[in-house]
Amino acid sequence: MANRVGDLLARVAALFFLFQCIQAKTVTHDFNVTWVMANPDGMYERKVVGINGQWPLPKIEVDKGDRLVVNMYNGLGDKSATIHWHGMFQNTTNDMDGPAMVTQCPIPPGSSFTYNFTINQSGTYWYHCHTDYCYPDGYRQALIVHDNETYFNDQYDEEFTVTLTDWYHELVEDIAPHFITYKNPTGAEPVPNSFLFNDTLNSNLPVKPGKTYLIRLINIGAFVAQYFYIEDHDFKIVEIDGVYTEPTNASTLYIATAQRYAVLVTMKNSTDKNYPIVTVADSQLLDTISPDLQLNQTNWLEYNASAPHPQADITVASCTDLDPYDDAKLVPYDRMPLLPDPDLSIDVTVYMENLDDGAGYALLNNISYTMPKVPLLYTAFSAGDLATNAEVYGDYTHATVLEHNQVVEIVLNNADTGSHPFHLHGHQFQVINRSPGYGEHFYDYADGDPVPYDSSDHAPFPDFPARRDTLVLPPQGYFVIRFVADNPGVWLFHCHIDWHLSQGLAMAFIEAPQQIQERTTIPQQAYDVCEAAGVPYKGNAAGNTENFLDLTGQNKQVAWLPSGFTTKGIVAMVFSCVSAFLGMAFISVYGASGIQSTKKQGEETPETTEANEASGESTS
Numbered sequence: 001m002a003n004r005v006g007d008l009l010a011r012v013a014a015l016f017f018l019f020q021c022i023q024a025k026t027v028t029h030d031f032n033v034t035w036v037m038a039n040p041d042g043m044y045e046r047k048v049v050g051i052n053g054q055w056p057l058p059k060i061e062v063d064k065g066d067r068l069v070v071n072m073y074n075g076l077g078d079k080s081a082t083i084h085w086h087g088m089f090q091n092t093t094n095d096m097d098g099p100a101m102v103t104q105c106p107i108p109p110g111s112s113f114t115y116n117f118t119i120n121q122s123g124t125y126w127y128h129c130h131t132d133y134c135y136p137d138g139y140r141q142a143l144i145v146h147d148n149e150t151y152f153n154d155q156y157d158e159e160f161t162v163t164l165t166d167w168y169h170e171l172v173e174d175i176a177p178h179f180i181t182y183k184n185p186t187g188a189e190p191v192p193n194s195f196l197f198n199d200t201l202n203s204n205l206p207v208k209p210g211k212t213y214l215i216r217l218i219n220i221g222a223f224v225a226q227y228f229y230i231e232d233h234d235f236k237i238v239e240i241d242g243v244y245t246e247p248t249n250a251s252t253l254y255i256a257t258a259q260r261y262a263v264l265v266t267m268k269n270s271t272d273k274n275y276p277i278v279t280v281a282d283s284q285l286l287d288t289i290s291p292d293l294q295l296n297q298t299n300w301l302e303y304n305a306s307a308p309h310p311q312a313d314i315t316v317a318s319c320t321d322l323d324p325y326d327d328a329k330l331v332p333y334d335r336m337p338l339l340p341d342p343d344l345s346i347d348v349t350v351y352m353e354n355l356d357d358g359a360g361y362a363l364l365n366n367i368s369y370t371m372p373k374v375p376l377l378y379t380a381f382s383a384g385d386l387a388t389n390a391e392v393y394g395d396y397t398h399a400t401v402l403e404h405n406q407v408v409e410i411v412l413n414n415a416d417t418g419s420h421p422f423h424l425h426g427h428q429f430q431v432i433n434r435s436p437g438y439g440e441h442f443y444d445y446a447d448g449d450p451v452p453y454d455s456s457d458h459a460p461f462p463d464f465p466a467r468r469d470t471l472v473l474p475p476q477g478y479f480v481i482r483f484v485a486d487n488p489g490v491w492l493f494h495c496h497i498d499w500h501l502s503q504g505l506a507m508a509f510i511e512a513p514q515q516i517q518e519r520t521t522i523p524q525q526a527y528d529v530c531e532a533a534g535v536p537y538k539g540n541a542a543g544n545t546e547n548f549l550d551l552t553g554q555n556k557q558v559a560w561l562p563s564g565f566t567t568k569g570i571v572a573m574v575f576s577c578v579s580a581f582l583g584m585a586f587i588s589v590y591g592a593s594g595i596q597s598t599k600k601q602g603e604e605t606p607e608t609t610e611a612n613e614a615s616g617e618s619t620s
Contacts (some may be wrong), residue, residue, distance in 0.1 A: 024065035024118075029058070031083075034075040038138070041194040041201055044169040048138030049076065049129070056199040057141035059161060064122040064147040070115040072107065079173075080106035080533065083115055084130035085143060086258060087242050087469050089426055093117040094377060094489030095522050097425060100131040101371040102492055102508065105530035105537065113529055122147030123242030124216040124260040126163075133172040136222035136498055140165075144216065145242075151333060152214075152238050152247070156264055159214035160205050164228070164255060164279055165221040166192035179499060180359045187352055187360025188287040189223055189499045195281050197299045204302035204309070205277065212266045214238075217255055222498040225256040225421070225472070227280040227322045230301060231312060235263040237330060241468035243428055244333040254282075254324035254438060256421035258470040258496035271304040276312035280322065284443050285418065326438040328431045330466040338461055339430055339482045342409035346400060349413040349452070350420060350473065350495075350505065355558035361503050362495070368504030368557040369494070370396035372541035375530075377490045380513045381522065382538040383548050387513035392548045394541025396557045398507035402485040404515055410493070413452040413478045420500060423470040424483070426491040426511070430465035433458055433480040442474055453478040470496060488515035504557065 036050030051057050062068055074081050084098030096117045100106040107113045128140035142161045147153075168175060168190065175190045197203055207213060215235070217228060229252040236247040239262035253261055281295040289295070298312040348364040355361050361368045372379070372394045380387045393399035402408055410429075412422065419442070435451065435458075436442055458480075465482075473479055473495075494506030510516075530537040539545040542554035 023063075024067065025063070026067040026069060027060075027062045028069040029060065029071070031070055031072045032075050033072060033081055033139070035077070040196055040199050041167055043194065046169055047171060049081075049134075050138070055138055057139070059142045059144065060127065061144045061146065062119055064145055065118070065120060067116070067118045071112065072115065073112045074107045074109050077109050079134070080108050080131055081134060081139065082107055082113075082130050083127050084425075085115070085117075085125065085127050086423070087121075087123075087125040087143075087260075088117070088119065089121060089487055090117060090489065091120070091487050092519050094426070094491075094516065094520050095526060097489070097491075098130045099425070099492055101375050101535075103377045103490055104375055104526055105533045105535040106131050107529050108533040111529050111532045113525060114523075119145055121145060121242055122150065123239050123244070124161075124218060124262050125242060126218050126220055126258075126260070128220065133176050133498070133502060135220075136166075136168060136172050140220045142216070142218055142220075150244060152244075152264065155212060156214040157208075157211045159216065161216045161218070162205075163196075163198055163218050163220045164226050165196050165199070165219070166224045166281070167194045167196050168222075169193045176502070180361070180503060182358030185354055185358055185360060186287070187362075187503065189285070189497070191286050191288055191290070191293065192221075192224060192281075194294065195221075195224070195226065195279065195297055197277075197279060197297055201297065202299065202309075204274075204300045204305075206302045206305070207267050209267050209269045209271055209303060212264055215263050215265055217253070217261045217263065219255045219257050219259055221257045223257060224285050225254060225282040225419070227278075227282065227324060228253045228255055229278050229322075230265065231276045231278065232268075233265055233275060233301070235265040237325065238262050238264055238333075240327055240330060240466070241428065241470060243467045245330045245466070246333055248325070248330055250325035252322055252324045254322075254327075254472075256419070256470065256472045256496070257498075258421055258423050259468070259472075265301075267301070267303070271307070273307050274303055274309050275301045276310060277301060278312040278314065280314065324438050327468065327471075328434050328437055328466050331462075331464050332467050335464045336430075336467065338432065338463055338465055339407050339484065341407070342482060343406040344402065345409045345411065347411045347413075348507070350416050352416045352418075352503075354561060356561055357558050359558070361558065362500050362505035364398055364505065364507050367396060367398040367507070369398055369501075369506035369508075370394075370504065370555050370557045372397055373543040373553075373555060374536050374539050374541060376508055376510065376541075377516070377520075378522070378530075378537045379540055380490060380510060380516050381520075382545070383513075383540065386548045387510070387517065389549075390510065391551070392540040393508065393510060394551060394554050396555065397541060399510055400507065401513065402509055402511040404485060404488065404512035406485045407482060408485050408509075409480065409482045411453050411455075411478065411480050412473055413450065414473050414476055415450045417475050419475050420473040420495040420497065420505065421470050422473055422479075422493065423496045424481075424491065424493050426487050426489050427483045428467045428469050429471075429481040429483040430467055431471055431479065432461045432465050432482055433478075434471070434474065435459070435477050435479075436474050448476065450476040451478070453480060485509075485511050488512035488519055490516070
């Protein structure tokens with residue numbers, strides 16, 4: 001009897017899978033990536049990365065179960081590029097994840113690459129370039145995965161997608177040389193010139209009275225988190241980072257870079273006025289704020305195009321007075337229980353330090369992530385049995401090998417006074433502890449000493465922890481997350497502030513390397529791209545194919561400062577040296593110009609007096 005029931009269930013499952021396959025479709029996009037001109041804030045026209053001659057970039061919309069095919073041609077001419085599909089699990093298609101020198105080689109100008117994978121998840125995501133200093137130049141946009149089986153499908157009438165972003169007037173390649181340099185020893189991040197709403201300003205979401213709307217919110221910025229609220233309207237949170245949540249009332253959200261929310265908003269039964277949609281940049285992240293930088297923006301729920309569009313009435317003294325809903329308190333709709341005690345616990349701390357060149361870098365423990373010479377996934381493929389040995393991935397990629405199906409816990413402490421939104425590729429993780437929370441004066445810890453996680457003294461873990469793929473690490477606080485290593489692949493764990501990633505705030509997880517070799521297939525086009533880019537695709541982190549444990553020639557992080565140096569000391573030393581060189585230069589110029597006499601008519605200098613006395617002449 002049991003066998004018959006099992007056979008019946010297996011047939012039902014097979015039929016269901018077949019039905020899904022029949023319903024699924026292939027969504028194909030051809031992307032010619034080139035430079036175009038744009039002026040989104042109306043203040044400065046500049047080059048941006050466009051697709052097919054257009055910017056903003058096209059929003060990608062698919063249904064759960066669809067196959068997405070994107071044929072990308074790099075027509076930039078002077079910049080390599082890739083595409084990361086942020087939040088996609090890429091199960092069995094790790095080679096489609098997109099980060100350069102992690103799962104693929106950078107795609108050089110004039111080369112093509114086809115991203116091809118099936119999407120078996122739903123919710124709000126985005127895509128962006130994942131090479132050095134790339135996506136802040138405009139190479140990012142929404143990726144929406146629809147699902148007719150979500151619990152709230154019958155609770156709204158229409159939907160909007162809203163992207164929030166910081167915006168720079170300069171190209172990143174022009175900003176970058178002034179960022180990681182001894183001239184910026186504190187590591188002060190470049191301050192944006194403006195903040196955009198759907199890549200523009202002063203825009204409207206046209207709504208009808210009494211209707212309910214699903215609004216998908218995505219922070220596609222490179223740096224700054226933003227607060228979000230709608231005047232005189234509350235909403236229900238129903239999704240974070242592709243995870244459906246129990247409907248939760250809220251009035252304000254804090255959306256860090258790379259984070260996403262979906263909310264249900266019901267309109268009023270009147271068309272008398274329009275209501276400001278307010279976004280406020282988190283000024284605590286900015287070292288300097290110029291007088292012309294507008295931190296808060298007003299866009300509108302437009303009930304009546306003929307009615308006034310009032311500016312937001314922002315009465316808070318600073319953004320820290322806003323009280324956003326704490327995402328760690330959200331409960332997933334599937335009520336997935338707390339994972340069991342971990343098989344592997346990874347304890348790392350964020351440090352922002354000056355290294356031997358005097359510039360500021362970011363480290364996890366004592367490692368500032370430095371790209372290997374061979375993409376990590378290709379090392380996993382070419383290392384054979386040694387793929388399970390973390391050494392082959394290099395000393396400066398902070399590679400950690402995870403066993404298949406391990407429960408992994410990451411304890412991330414923050415020794416820095418700034419916050420950091422950390423993203424884990426290939427997974428959604430459980431948020432089991434964070435301190436301080438949003439409701440506990442998030443920035444208060446920045447004024448004292450770091451408070452690390454104490455495994456023997458912490459708040460109780462939730463029974464049904466919130467899940468997401470990007471979580472904010474509080475200033476000088478900590479968070480604790482858990483996930484199951486059930487997705488073989490090479491996955492980055494990194495701060496999604498693009499400036500911090502460039503400083504090295506990342507580590508790599510090599511998850512189930514033997515299963516990677518068995519389940520993932522790297523297409524020939526990927527190796528062709530490597531050859532075009534001049535990047536080796538076999539060997540260890542140093543490109544050594546003869547002895548995978550010989551890392552001679554690997555890329556290394558900048559050396560440590562001699563003992564005793566501090567940031568203030570470096571600043572003092574730099575300016576002292578500059579002053580000394582200037583002083584020497586002035587002395588040299590003065591000396592080379594000769595000594596000019598200032599003797600008035602009839603006067604004698606000491607030199608002439610001495611000469612006259614020696615010759616017997618009177619000086620009276």
